[in-house]
Amino acid sequence: MVPIAADVSAYLARRARWSPLEIAFWIFAFATIWLFPSKHLILTETAILALFAVSLDLILGYAGIISLGQAAFFGLAGYFSGLVAKYGIINEPVIALVFSGLVAAALGFVTSFLVLRGSDLTRLMVTLGVALMLGELANRFSNITGGADGLQGVAIAPVLGLFRFDLFGHTGYVYCLIVLFVSFVIARRIVYSPFGLSLRSLKGNPLRAAAIGIPVDRRLVAIYTVAAGFAGLAGALLTQTTAFCSLDVLSFERSADLLLVLIIGGTGYLYGGLIGAVIYKFLQDWIASLTPQYWQFWIGFVLVAIVLVGRERIEEWGRVTRAFIMRLGARMFARPTAAPDRP
């Protein structure tokens, strides 16, 4: 059995290698700090949305769970980080961020057992129901959350005690980008691990996956918890960078928009969330400047058009473009191909 195990690990290692294109992507992402200093506020929103979309990609693209309630974790962590900052329980933003992620992950763990049951529709209902329940709670307990007025009077301390959040969002953007990058590296590590491979297999066919000895339920619980944690990080980032948290962090629209973001970018390769977030923010900004009040119509239109054209077809176009850029990149960063490492 050893040769097969070696083959598998070699295969995994080969897949997990950072391609030149990915490196170029991240270099460009960090270069935006200096390239577009005047756009940092919208870039911050984009980075947060991207992290949120990555969290959905983990469960939708890798485990095949359709969720309409990812906003539950986003919102919970958003309120949590706002409250701990407001009452001075945890002042340092990075520590508060980590704790917010953990709180969201805890909720994810508890609710994951509800998601295990039933069909797509049941999952849809349960995830939606959990988000709506939290939204209703936040609305009713307005003495804690501020209700419809939002959570006000949140003062965020400087990051690591050194970098103060400024009015133009420079600190906020760098902070979000670093958190996004670190989370992305962790997510990437997860999906290219044997664990990630087993997720893919149970997305393809849960029955067969169970037959070859993959504990389906436990894997789903694990990835749902992790994804909830990531969504929580995104929610906490939003509260920390805006020093505000309102009921719409828990709204249905937030979960539905998130699906659109991920669908634009494509599911199941992690970068879909990042690319989708950039395109979505760009589209939203552009449409909102054309029709400030009715941009939702065009968002809906894009969704309908995507489905009618067919996601497979769009992903096919995406693959062709990616392959083209890859070839281009490979030619530019030409390096000697590694010899097969067989003795």
Place this chain on the structure above:
Amino acid sequence: MLTILFDGVAYGMLLFVLACGLSVTLGLMNFINLAHGAFAMAGGYCTVILVNRIGVPFALGLPIAFVATAALGGLFERTLYVHVYRRSHLDQVLFTIGLVFMSVAAVDYVMGSSQQFVLIPQALQGQFIVFGVGMSKYRLLIILICGLLTVALQLIIAKTRFGSRLRAAVDDQRVARGLGINVGAVFAVTFAFGSGLAGLGGALGAEILGLDPTFPLKYLIYFLIVVTVGGTTSITGPFLASILLGIADVAGKYYVPKLGAFVIYTIMIVVLIWRPQGLFARTTAR
């Protein structure tokens, strides 16, 4: 106490008329139509325009709302929905959410974002007092209309030839097709009829539920609760589920206003954990 029960039943009946079309489409084609509320909204606005602006009598406005929404539903089914049946659930969800967003923005654009009211004829306003219990005339009318509709639906499904075709198609689509039943046509008719019922419900309910452009989003969860709790295999399941939901919601809002809609969400999740196939579903092995 009895007034709450009465209001709850009226509310539940209304929810049933709104949601039964959804339960049939879900059961028949395994299609998740989140845009069902948009048709209800269309019916509501249709009545508002007819009754308030043109001055059509209320009694005539309701059937027109039904026919108009049914026609709209049929049109959408033949042109758009028909392409999406065979797709994955994710595609269906995306597609129908897109439709909801479009309908919300379009109605906002045409009618404005303020809440609309239907002018109800004088004869239907006010209350009856029966054994010391106040019953609003309008709610009584709703119970009457919805009750008749329920009986009619049950008869159509149980007694007519179309009903037996529909039941056959719901039970096993492939075998039904093999027996020469045109499942596509059955579905188109059912979809149009269900949309029409939703439109009628929206028209009737404009007074009680409130009618504004966010209607499809606000009541989406209620329709889905009715369908998931009631199951999709029969018409009695969703009916009982709607009545339960109506009473629970009215009672919850009356006795524990602090929690509001929290009560029904909790009930829904508990039911889904306890009986994932629905409270009243037959347990058939498929």
